[in-house]
Amino acid sequence: MRLPNTFRQISVPVMKQLTEQELRAAFVNCTKGETKRLFVPRDLADRPWDDLDYLGWRDPQAPERAYLVTAPDGHPRGLALRCPTPSAQQPRRNMCSMCLTTPADGVALMVARKAGKAGQQGNSVGTYICADLACSLYLRGRKDPGPGARMQESLTLEEKIDRTVANLVAFLDRVTA
Numbered sequence: 001m002r003l004p005n006t007f008r009q010i011s012v013p014v015m016k017q018l019t020e021q022e023l024r025a026a027f028v029n030c031t032k033g034e035t036k037r038l039f040v041p042r043d044l045a046d047r048p049w050d051d052l053d054y055l056g057w058r059d060p061q062a063p064e065r066a067y068l069v070t071a072p073d074g075h076p077r078g079l080a081l082r083c084p085t086p087s088a089q090q091p092r093r094n095m096c097s098m099c100l101t102t103p104a105d106g107v108a109l110m111v112a113r114k115a116g117k118a119g120q121q122g123n124s125v126g127t128y129i130c131a132d133l134a135c136s137l138y139l140r141g142r143k144d145p146g147p148g149a150r151m152q153e154s155l156t157l158e159e160k161i162d163r164t165v166a167n168l169v170a171f172l173d174r175v176t177a
């Protein structure tokens with residue numbers, strides 16, 4: 001007997017193509033000035049939006065700055081994150097807390113300043129995420145995470161996507177709590 005799936009209200013695909021303005025407006029843990037200045041990729045039209053659970057990127061001028069934006073309910077929400085540069089530390093072959101992949105390229109501790117007053121007081125929350133922010137592509141087999149990187153699971157792709165999105169939303173909620 002199959003148990004009722006509590007994540008089923010999220011439909012696929014998760015994302016629609018977002019503009020630079022929509023991305024900038026999505027950040028929940030940035031000041032207005034930071035939102036204006038932060039790096040946004042130029043190649044938005046070429047991103048595989050239908051296969052993304054979130055758009056993630058790093059600032060090429062400052063690779064310790066990472067960003068992710070998701071929109072599971074059609075309402076974009078984004079996080080500015082700090083993480084060590086890939087070259088600054090040995091990649092850790094740990095499991096990503098979002099997609100549960102253990103990629104050969106490693107996961108990185110990504111730290112988000114909390115939203116609002118808590119953030120101004122220096123509070124932050126962190127989680128391990130695929131260092132290349134490619135969770136969506138690993139889940140869909142569009143990027144090879146390396147040998148032994150995926151657990152054997154009986155879940156469908158859609159169920160794995162729903163779980164990943166639920167993990168993302170839970171992290172977002174910790175930032176805005």
Ligand SMILES: [Zn+2]
Pocket residue numbers: 096097098099100101129130134135136
């Ligand atoms: Zn991941």
